[in-house]
Amino acid sequence: GAGVSQSPSNKVTEKGKDVELRCDPISGHTALYWYRQSLGQGLEFLIYFQGNSAPDKSGLPSDRFSAERTGGSVSTLTIQRTQQEDSAVYLCASSLGPQANYGYTFGSGTRLTVV
């Protein structure tokens, strides 16, 4: 597609359940990023994938969070045993490459609500 696609757009889950969030980057974009944004807050970096290199996981807040990127394209962010503090908008972005002269294109995000 022309843009970064994220699904679902909204997800309500019960505390303790696992959730999977999906990101389809722009075709040909080798770099993929996950951020989250809590209500009224700025963007918090979670994880970064570049090609076949090992991902930069330095922003994952706990071991309940994991992400994978299959075939250098689609990425899935998994949150296990969700907690109420996980409620946020999860944003995915992709760029043509890791170089700084390539800007990010963001998706519309997945709004996760843990009840």
Next chain:
Amino acid sequence: DAKTTQPTSMDCAEGRAANLPCNHSTISGNEYVYWYRQIHSQGPQYIIHGLKNNETNEMASLIITEDRKSSTLILPHATLRDTAVYYCIVRVRTNAGKSTFGDGTTLTVKP
């Protein structure tokens, strides 16, 4: 990546130019300046970026001082739809990896 400092909020009258400042006094020679904006309930949108020279595109102009320690994003004729949070970030030129977004400037365009 160098840290950036932006005012928390600004107002602008509709139809007038909006000038959003950003300080990046610790920027190094191989770091780009990027601007994004986030309209309520949407993902951030790329606006413009530059290294040393001033840049202009269909959305905005970016003015970078000669010493590169600060920059200004200019929206030449602000509209109500330009009301958003504007983020200024810097990125290392090669293998930039993740970007750190600060709190940005909330620009409110008023009729």
